[in-house]
Amino acid sequence: MREVLELLERDARLTPKEIAERTGFDEKDVVNFVREMEIRGIIKRYKTVIDWEKFGDESVYAIIEVQIGLERNAGYNAIAERISKFPEVVTCMLVSGDHDLHLVIKGKTMKEVAFFVAEKIAPLNQVQHTATHFMLRAYKTEGEVMFEKEEDTRLVVHP
């Protein structure tokens, strides 16, 4: 059934009927499986990969490296949860290396992102240091390469 998830991950609009046809599973089993995955929270939600830049959107993305000073009795989870709750935070992950939390922030302008970091992230007690990297251009997101597709150069008939 893993194949069902793989198909949905690439195209969330596939119907159970289409999935059943492609995988050879029974349509009813697909429906039940997907429902179970939704209930168990394995399927979080269905989303669309959009090339916002191409659409003309001027959104600003920044990667924020955050160093955390841990307090007694509290691991990374508490501070990570607190940061994650801001809608501006698109991604929040704990990473190895010279910083601890790796954030992706989305805002309308550079100023907005900079102020968000200065006002909401940097002042937190456990945050020792932040470094902000503004994204200039995305070449690949969510496994999707943002270049034109390679052309099909095959002959129309071939043995």
Place this chain on the structure above:
Amino acid sequence: MKVAKKVRELPPSGIRKFFDIATGVPDVISLGVGEPDFVTPWRVREASIYSFEKGYTTYTSNWGLLELRELISKFQYDGMKIDYSPRNEILVTTGVSEAIDLAIRAITDPGDEILVVEPSYVSYKPCVQMAGGVPVSVDTSAENDFKVTKDDLKPYITDRTTAIIINYPNNPTGAVMTRKDLEEIADVAVEHDLMVLSDEVYEKLTYEGTHASVAALNGMRDNTIVMNGFSKAFAMTGWRLGYACGNPEIIESMMKIHQYTMLCAPITAQMGAIEALRNGQDDMQAMVREYNQRRRVIVNGFNKLGLTCFEPKGAFYAFPSIASTGLTDEKFAERLLFEKKVICVPGSVFGKSGAGHLRCAYATSMEGIKEALARIEDFLDGLKKEEAPVIKNKH
């Protein structure tokens, strides 16, 4: 100017004729292409670019790069559990096409008869003819899932028969043969002391169970030339890279011809192939999964349209029967092309036992397959309307 008799006598390629008809018709959806729609995995392309940068632009050993032969040896062992020595039992060739030509030339004396199991890829018979041999067609049928049996072969065996050419998973039918099915071929080969030339280029595109090779059967290792390549498994058709495995005597004989003709396979392609065998398994499996999904959709689609399609368990072809429409496969394919702009290859191009069928490659996008099926449905509806008045007049 003079063209050799042998060449003049080669029949024109039926597929070439159809290609000429189809070329130039705009906005077609083609199910006529015998190659993957995937581009070669990036890591393979990248490795080959790197080899250029490092200055690998020379000849290689006639046998092919030793590193590549070692990897092929391991790849073949993993796939079919037969150990071929990289030293003198594996020859890297310029596509499986060259391996087929070399194998046939290495074993054929004038007048030798070679059985070609049909429907089949179009190059076997001409290669036999060019080598001075006599190709003998052995028909298979949809009723028997296009497998070849002892009884199919026996009537054609004479004291001039020297070899059998098989291709499973099969182009154009998508048929496969299990180990048990292959035992019939092995029995015949052993009984009559025949070589088996086994074109296994679609090996990795096997959708149920794993591929079985006739070479793995008792007593067959040294009587079989296994031919395989990178075109289908790794979407590397244009790289022209294949190989042959077999006993040292036969492989050395093939190498003898190869060294005087091709000399060696292109080094850039060999460099890419090394990366494909080292790190390309995941890319390959992702392609196979995708083919399998399309296979289910297209086979299901044809059966729903009433074009009986036996289940192809390998390669990337469906081979539905169009006999129920009353049209010949050639007429059907031609009209489908002109009226609905869908290209399928008439089955008779692959031998007379392919007549009444169409080869439909599902190496095209899922959207393309669905659109093609919709257009074929339209075409069939149109045919039914044509038929109706004729029946009326009879009464």
